[in-house]
Amino acid sequence: MQTNLADFIRNTPDGDEADAILHKCVHCGFCTATCPTYQLLGDELDGPRGRIYLIKQMVEGAPVTRSTQLHLDRCLTCRNCETTCPSGVQYGRLVEIGRKLTEEKVARPPGQRLLRRLLASAVPNSAIFTPTMRLAQHFRRVLPKKLRDKVPARQRPLEWPTAKHTRKMLMLAGCVQPSMMPNVNIATARVLDALGVETVIAADAGCCGAIRLHLGYNDEALDDMRANIDAWWPYVEQGVEAIVMNASGCGATVKEYAHLLRHDPVYAEKAHRIVELTRDIAEILPDFEEALTAVTRRRSVHTVAFHPPCTLQHGQQVRGKVEQLLSALGVEVRLPADSHLCCGSAGTYSLTQPRLSYALRDQKLDRLQAQEPQVIVSANVGCIAHLQSGTSTPVAHWIELVEHMLSV
Known part of the structure; x- marks a missing residue:
């Protein structure tokens, strides 16, 4: 062209x-x-x-x-x-x-400007988002359905592993996941612990930058990225093996840090190193398949339908690894027709484009449920919450299923 x-x-x-x-x-x-x-x-x-x-x-x-x-x-x-x-x-x-x-x-209508500014200010800020989500979960039963769809039921947290290991990996806790679905992070840490790897979280790391980036607040998004690099860098210097992502949307964005900060004289080189270290949990666990098989056993869930998030299969170009790993652990994984298509979550898309978002969700759920699964599994907090809002079939992160299978 x-x-x-x-x-x-x-x-x-x-x-x-x-x-x-x-x-x-x-x-x-x-x-x-x-x-x-x-x-x-x-x-x-x-x-x-x-x-x-x-x-x-x-x-x-x-x-x-x-x-x-x-x-x-x-x-x-x-x-x-x-x-x-x-x-x-x-x-x-x-x-x-x-x-x-x-x-x-182009000047947006006032209502759109207000909504986008609110989302960009509140969602990536855990000091605002966490208490708001806790309050919404407390009153979830009486919320209008449109609001209730955005508020997943509160999880009873698992116990974080306390063992110390020589092998260490950093993990991004994320901005919304700790309050919406805390067991995704805990399950990740427990699985890695069973494999002899200690999970470390940098207290000052926050939003990956995706929310503000996609809403058009580019400078603020870059500041989020720089803040994460600053928080992670001491651990990088200490020799952590990887920076683990269990929210594929975050992983796709962090893997773009080198590109997004390529003109920053202070952060460009550091961002490149961060990208080298960043791996989705689906990229890490296949290296431990034999050891993982030894510390897990088949439980009651034996048939799942898998929705591979767009940020995993298209953004990160990671395909087939979740299916292969779960299959090796004795779980039958069924992919729906058109598994390459989006579920409609897409970060804040369900709030800014609800009609299209819910049409895509319903289409995706029809195809997932046609697989007659016991559980629907995915790999991104937004996809999980979005899909769960439209079905009574349990929807979970696949790492939670692996943690449930641990025999140690």
Whole structure:
């Protein structure tokens, strides 16, 4: 795709990157076949190819309209199109540039501005989010259904392992997971403990930056990333083996730190090292498969349907590892039809685009439940909460299932 960048963006980092990405697109349209919003709406501008054209027009100086912003807002950033694309178009990075431009050039309606500012301020801030979630969970039974859907039932926390081990790995606790689903982190630590690995959490690490980044608060998102690097760096210098992610959305973002901070003279090199160390728990445990088999035994749950989050299979390009590991432990894993498609959670998408989000959720649940599972498992807190809001079938993180199988 040929471009002629406008003066306002020519010879800038965003302009150079957008130009390089646009040149890779050959208009083939394969991406539309795997785009969830195009499948729902049937509008070319609500598919990757159409959005690419809109961004091309923007960087070439065409007027940016509210309609342009709406089509970019509807994108889930699932990155399924990147998996499909034969030309290697990095659409996820391109759409973030497009969103940044629309935020600069198009004034949002007051209600949208307020909602997005509230989400960007409260959700990544555990000092605000945790007590709010605790209060909502206390009154969950009397909340209106729309609010109750956003509030998972409170978990009874497992016991955090206290043993000390020579082998140590850092883990990102996350901003919402400790209050929404604390047992995901605890289960991860317990499984690693059973394998002789101590899990360490840096107290000052917080949100990975994804929420603010995708809402268009780029500078604040970069500050989140720098704060995490500062919190992790002493442990990196002490030689931790890995930085463990059990929320695939966080993992996908942390693995982008080197790219997002590439022009930061203080953090660029450190960010590169952080990316080298960052691994989803699904990438770590296969190395321990034999030892894990020895410390687990088959329990009552023997059939699960697995929803691989977009941030795992498309963002991180991690596929098949969860299924293979659970199968090795004696669990039958069933993948639904169209397992490559998004469930509609997508961070704050269910709040900013509820109609599309719930349509995708219901479609996904129909296909998951057709597998007749005892439990639906996934790998991201947002997906789990979103899916659970639409079904009575238990939905859990797959690492919780592994922890339940521990025999030690």
